[in-house]
Amino acid sequence: MSGEVRIPHALWTRLRATLLADTSVETKCFLLCRTLESESRVVFLAREVVPVPDDAYAHRTHSLVETRPEFVHQLLVRCAREGYSLLEAHTHPWSANPRFSSIDDRSDLLKFQTTQSMSPPFRHGSLVFGYDMSFEGRFWDYQRERIAPITRLRILRAPLETRYGTGQKPLWLDKAEQSVYDRQIRAFGAEGQAILSSLRIALVGAGGLGSQIAHALALLGVGQILLIDPDRLELSNLNRVVGASYAQAQRGWRKVRALALRLNRARPPEMRTITPLPHDARSPQVLAHLLGCDLIVGAVDRAVVRQYLNTVAMCALIPYLDAGVGVRSERGKLAQGGGQVQLILPGETACIACVERGIRQSVEEQLTPHQRELSLRGGYIQGEPIPNPQVVFLNGVVGNLLAWELVKLATGCAPVQPYVYYDLLQQQVFPARAERNPHCLLCSEHPDSLLGQGLHGLRGYILRVDKRKRRGKPIPAPRRS
Ligand SMILES: [Zn+2]
Structure with missing residues (x-):
């Protein structure tokens, strides 16, 4: 203990x-x-x-x-x-x-x-x-x-x-890690690599965007990765879910199982620590895993799941990195497209709830008119998801922007950027301000806020899930992306 x-x-x-x-x-x-x-x-x-x-x-x-x-x-x-x-x-x-x-x-x-x-x-x-x-x-x-x-x-x-604490063992890299991550150690030092290798990350969402992030984290040498997604592969996922095979999609494999199998093979035997959890992120069996991790990463297309992860992060004081993408096409022409990465440090940066409230006042005013329209109708920054096209190159850019923010946060090799927006058509990445709401119920220092409340803050969520179970109603599965 x-x-x-x-x-x-x-x-x-x-x-x-x-x-x-x-x-x-x-x-x-x-x-x-x-x-x-x-x-x-x-x-x-x-x-x-x-x-x-x-x-x-x-x-x-x-x-x-x-x-x-x-x-x-x-x-x-x-x-x-x-x-x-x-x-x-x-x-x-x-x-x-x-x-x-x-x-x-x-x-x-x-x-x-x-x-x-x-x-x-x-x-x-x-x-x-x-x-x-x-x-x-x-x-x-x-x-x-x-x-x-x-x-x-x-x-x-x-x-x-x-x-x-005094007398605790410092972080270290074993021989296999030193060989595999040699070129990275040259980029952000042995200490930075040892920090990455000590991390336990919960990644929620193993679709087009989530699989890109999972690949980046696995290649970076993140110590333990929990892949959380209840969905099964379909043929229509094969244009963007990296690492899934045609046969797996035909057989309806769980996305997380296919991804874990593929990613573990690329790592030294002692680092095959990528674990699939084929459940809804909001289910009780996933909660214990979320609470025990060092960082939560969200690549989900439903606002309700994003808000739940935000709440868990606030209650358990866990940093949360969230990413989302959206594309709109008109008669075969890409009309709008983009994505964003948000870093949420409980008590330090704006949380999802702050941004949803403040989007009109701060982030939105920095966006061009078509970016603003995309954000508002989209659901990746606010509201409902976009039932829209999905393309691998957008997922690749945004997924890797998230991986970069994660490396900066963990190792300190460069300053973090709490909110970045990528415009697909203009090929531009730009930072945006995301202001904290000083009265936010989730992340403010108000005595009743959920910040650091642990299970006290999550009681409502857990009961809601249990009640549905008692009534025999299944918890609705998330829509497939
Ligand atoms: Zn907040």
Whole structure:
């Protein structure tokens, strides 16, 4: 069992400012978190930083810090009432390689044992930070009645920042990876390649656009790729689903199965970690996979699925990259065509809901009249899908634009562009502004927003799916693209 902390950038800045305000003495604060639980991992989703006021310290010197029990008690009552878990954070301001001291060990063990009877899923943990915000972390594993390590802390900013706890193994590439990805290592370094190889990505949509993205991610050496799409291949898919065979389409293979088979063959045996999940992205069996991944990539043509992925990303603090394409033809002439890639960093960039609200005010005003018409009637930026032509060259451009944004986000080899639009007829790629809505129900810092709410925020969705099941009605399958 191990732990991970995910924290929006604004909250990280606040945590840092609180802890490092006075480095002549140890400082303490608390993080109120939601948690996501799986068999082997607990993810702490940071929601709020609670500083310790001066009068709530019992002791505070350069080598010791202790808060008054009443202050902690108040916080525990709040945790019980509001369903939060608690991470206690303090500093060792003299250290760049902080480790818990024997005093920390004794006091943590006592605290954890005192609170272990609080009703699950309450989790109690602690973090110690050095002056450079390097850290060591741990939490109480109440099932096994022992302490478990918090191994990494992910800050949702661009580029994505992952800090590993003191003593954790650094990322590395094995021999096969070094050989296969040699030319890429020359482009964005061994460290960048090791980051890509450590990623676990859920890719939703394995149609024309999704298969292009899947190919790019597989060739880039992304460690684990979950391919999610319930659809079966049809002959009419063979003009654009990369890697599918005629025989597979005749036999009605699942798109994800055909794609996984093809992509795994192109990788070293130990990297055949591309897994097909032939289910609706909104089904309960897919949710656990989405919650456990490092990044969600969406290449779907239904607004409702796109909104669902956006909600999961916000609730679980997972970066989400979304792409869409659209073409309109009149009597054999391409009248309009284009696509867009949007990067959604929870709490940092505009989410899908912000863009849908703000499209008229910000993105749209930068588009040419025919791009605007396409966006509005299309559904890839807003509204319903386009029941329109599908062409491989457009998917290829937009799919690879997404792969490029993903590499920039993960490795930091170039600045990310949160929203890019590709105009097929003008052969132009241009960035667009996508403004955050400060009152967005999903991504704002409002106390009731879904940002970092974990399963609390997704409860409505899960119940809706379960209810339909109980009534015996099948969940409608998405329309084939
Ligand atoms: Zn939003």
